Amino acid sequence: xxxxxxxxxxxxxxxxxxxxxxxxxxxxxxGNGPLRGLPDGATLDSPGARLVFTTDSFVVQPLExxxxxxxxxxxxxxxxxxxxxxxxxxxxxxxxxxEEGLPFAVLGRIxxxxxAAADTCxxxxxxxxxxxxxxxxxxxxxxxTAGIGRALTEFTLGPERIKEGDHVLVSGTLADHGMAVLSxxxxxxxxxxxxxxxxxxxxxxxxxxxxxxxxxxxxxxxxGGVATVLNEIVEGRELGILLKERDxxxxxxxxxxxxxxxxxxxxxxxxxxxxxxxxxxxAPDILKRWRALPEGSGAVSLGTVIREKGxxxxxxxxxxxxxxxxxxxxxxxxxx
Amino acid sequence: xxxxxxxxxxxxxxxxxxxxxxxxxxxxxxGNGPLRGLPDGATLDSPGARLVFTTDSFVVQPLExxxxxxxxxxxxxxxxxxxxxxxxxxxxxxxxxxEEGLPFAVLGRIxxxxxAAADTCxxxxxxxxxxxxxxxxxxxxxxxTAGIGRALTEFTLGPERIKEGDHVLVSGTLADHGMAVLSxxxxxxxxxxxxxxxxxxxxxxxxxxxxxxxxxxxxxxxxGGVATVLNEIVEGRELGILLKERDxxxxxxxxxxxxxxxxxxxxxxxxxxxxxxxxxxxAPDILKRWRALPEGSGAVSLGTVIREKGxxxxxxxxxxxxxxxxxxxxxxxxxx
Numbered sequence: 001x002x003x004x005x006x007x008x009x010x011x012x013x014x015x016x017x018x019x020x021x022x023x024x025x026x027x028x029x030x031g032n033g034p035l036r037g038l039p040d041g042a043t044l045d046s047p048g049a050r051l052v053f054t055t056d057s058f059v060v061q062p063l064e065x066x067x068x069x070x071x072x073x074x075x076x077x078x079x080x081x082x083x084x085x086x087x088x089x090x091x092x093x094x095x096x097x098x099e100e101g102l103p104f105a106v107l108g109r110i111x112x113x114x115x116a117a118a119d120t121c122x123x124x125x126x127x128x129x130x131x132x133x134x135x136x137x138x139x140x141x142x143x144x145t146a147g148i149g150r151a152l153t154e155f156t157l158g159p160e161r162i163k164e165g166d167h168v169l170v171s172g173t174l175a176d177h178g179m180a181v182l183s184x185x186x187x188x189x190x191x192x193x194x195x196x197x198x199x200x201x202x203x204x205x206x207x208x209x210x211x212x213x214x215x216x217x218x219x220x221x222x223x224g225g226v227a228t229v230l231n232e233i234v235e236g237r238e239l240g241i242l243l244k245e246r247d248x249x250x251x252x253x254x255x256x257x258x259x260x261x262x263x264x265x266x267x268x269x270x271x272x273x274x275x276x277x278x279x280x281x282x283a284p285d286i287l288k289r290w291r292a293l294p295e296g297s298g299a300v301s302l303g304t305v306i307r308e309k310g311x312x313x314x315x316x317x318x319x320x321x322x323x324x325x326x327x328x329x330x331x332x333x334x335x336x
Numbered sequence: 337x338x339x340x341x342x343x344x345x346x347x348x349x350x351x352x353x354x355x356x357x358x359x360x361x362x363x364x365x366x367g368n369g370p371l372r373g374l375p376d377g378a379t380l381d382s383p384g385a386r387l388v389f390t391t392d393s394f395v396v397q398p399l400e401x402x403x404x405x406x407x408x409x410x411x412x413x414x415x416x417x418x419x420x421x422x423x424x425x426x427x428x429x430x431x432x433x434x435e436e437g438l439p440f441a442v443l444g445r446i447x448x449x450x451x452a453a454a455d456t457c458x459x460x461x462x463x464x465x466x467x468x469x470x471x472x473x474x475x476x477x478x479x480x481t482a483g484i485g486r487a488l489t490e491f492t493l494g495p496e497r498i499k500e501g502d503h504v505l506v507s508g509t510l511a512d513h514g515m516a517v518l519s520x521x522x523x524x525x526x527x528x529x530x531x532x533x534x535x536x537x538x539x540x541x542x543x544x545x546x547x548x549x550x551x552x553x554x555x556x557x558x559x560g561g562v563a564t565v566l567n568e569i570v571e572g573r574e575l576g577i578l579l580k581e582r583d584x585x586x587x588x589x590x591x592x593x594x595x596x597x598x599x600x601x602x603x604x605x606x607x608x609x610x611x612x613x614x615x616x617x618x619a620p621d622i623l624k625r626w627r628a629l630p631e632g633s634g635a636v637s638l639g640t641v642i643r644e645k646g647x648x649x650x651x652x653x654x655x656x657x658x659x660x661x662x663x664x665x666x667x668x669x670x671x672x
Contacts (some may be wrong), residue, residue, distance in 0.1 A: 007438040012468025021466060025443060029451045030430070030461040042462035044427055044484070048384010055429035055482055059467045091380055093391035093482045094366070097433070101345040107361060115365045126370040126378035127482075130357060132348025133670060137395075139473040145431045146391055146463075146482030148380070171415045334469065 010059030014224030015327035041085035049207045050151035052087030057144040057290040063332045065184040067196030071113035078147040083202040084218040087149030095129040099138035154209045161216040166305040167283035172298035178268035179254045199272030214279040227266040268325040350560030351663035377421035386487035388423030393480045401520040403532030407449035414483040419538040423485030431465040434473035459654045490545045495569040497552040502641040503619035508634035514604035515590045530589045535608030550615040563602040576644030591600040603663040
């Protein structure tokens with residue numbers, strides 16, 4: 001069978017082929033209703049309460065990496081998707097696909113991390129499932145978490161709400177999660193190597209509730225990185241986004257590994273950061289509130305919304321401009 | 337590492353080791369709150385509406401089998417868990433872990449089945465996720481579905497509600513799903529072989545709403561089969577269950593394959609049947625309503641609740657009695 005007829009690894013990379021897979025296979029079948037526009041979570045009108053609903057599978061390799069493991073990663077990932085959709089996370093499901101031979105000691109550490117992360121985030125693991133597959137039919141452990149939250153009524157969010165002059169904020173350094181996982185996978189040994197930023201953004205979301213409609217859009221830049229999130233926001237619109245290279249917040253170890261491996265940090269996942277687009281007038285206040293929280297101490301403005309049809313561009317440190325595109329191939333498989 | 341220290345395939349078989357895995361690793365960490373008692377779904381008190389929440393991963397091999405595929409199996413499995421927990425299924429999530437090399441044609445057929453099953457069940461696929469793993473790190477496709485339903489107020493369900501003299505009903509023939517998958521896996525070729533019963537039980541549940549508290553408990557006998565469900569119900573109680581072998585509803589093809597392979601059909605999964613325990617006085621009425629529906633046409637009474645401390649026993653066709661225990665080993669891995 002030709003490669004066109006089968007799934008390729010790059011279909012999972014979070015870039016163009018992932019997008020094609022979803023546009024081709026998912027949208028035609030399920031694209032009406034809550035899945036329209038492919039948000040990270042669905043908003044459900046349940047009698048008496050609007051709910052937010054999301055799911056994510058985690059296939060990160062290695063299972064444990066500097067700064068976290070697949071367990072807390074899964075909790076944070078789902079809690080963060082609920083949060084950036086304007087939800088207050090309440091309940092999680094936890095489904096495990098375990099490969100025969102996984103040591104109980106590893107499973108125990110990972111489940112301890114699930115528990116600790118759920119406690120920190122104030123969510124309840126309400127239901128679960130366990131499957132076991134034979135050796136060579138998995139890779140240690142795959143975790144799926146789905147989450148339910150209550151929709152916060154203060155927000156009206158959507159990429160269609162962005163306006164020229166809006167500011168693009170990020171809550172901290174970029175790409176630390178992806179670079180930490182990649183370093184661990186390649187057995188790079190550092191004294192002070194990159195550490196995953198896996199963590200929750202929910203307090204960052206709660207902190208900006210009272211800015212109401214001045215907050216246009218929120219998203220966590222996971223698989224595919226900031227470049228993918230920003231391109232998805234402006235795709236098909238009359239507006240674009242201008243980033244300033246000198247304002248990109250990068251931890252020294254993350255920057256070093258990215259340069260060593262020749263990877264653009266804008267293409268690399270964070271797992272404890274959020275992007276927020278807001279009216280420029282409230283940007284300083286939001287940054288001030290965020291910086292008062294440990295998880296927002298590194299918050300900065302990355303750029304602004306400009307009249308530049310559907311494109312993300314970056315003003316480089318040397319004063320030029322370059323296009324910021326989505327990653328194309330199997331840049332970083334199994335980073336989350 | 338000794339086999340005691342690592343996950344074995346039998347931990348996924350639905351029998352004793354699965355139970356041990358959950359008792360040892362999950363209950364101590366997550367056993368408070370909605371997960372207490374390990375129901376198939378959690379009941380959540382959301383303001384304005386009680387919700388039911390459940391999740392299941394599907395790792396069935398082969399992906400397509402007589403009577404269904406992993407796609408409709410996943411929808412039915414989650415819809416059925418919500419239904420037997422006394423919920424009206426409303427929304428599903430759909431998360432795919434795809435192995436590199438899966439033909440798009442297969443993926444397309446499976447997603448078509450997801451869509452068709454969701455339409456039949458009246459549920460909306462509201463959110464999703466797609467991951468890709470490299471060849472040899474999966475086995476074609478793993479599917480996770482989580483589901484949300486509204487709790488039906490008519491029911492008060494729980495295994496602790498069963499009483500001596502209650503009847504144990506089943507909505508149709510047993511073990512067809514497991515036997516169909518096993519036949520397909522072993523490349524057995526039959527003119528009229530077993531066909532999976534994959535399907536929804538939600539109409540069967542809706543049909544008995546007005547019996548209220550005379551309905552004590554409902555469950556779908558999936559992994560581990562009827563034997564596992566019934567043993568879980570009576571475990572640690574003063575009551576037991578008496579089955580009559582001559583009343584076991586078995587399709588001829590399923591019976592033939594089970595005998596050929598030496599497998600007890602009571603240990604084998606159905607995926608479109610339900611067990612219901614009720615006051616004996618209403619059993620005939622429930623059977624009558626069920627038999628009026630195509631999916632309940634084969635409904636029968638399997639046995640009764642007796643004073644027999646925590647045991648499930650069967651009166652054999654020859655008039656003897658034997659203990660019906662849960663399956664021990666890796667009887668039927670990857671049947672769902």
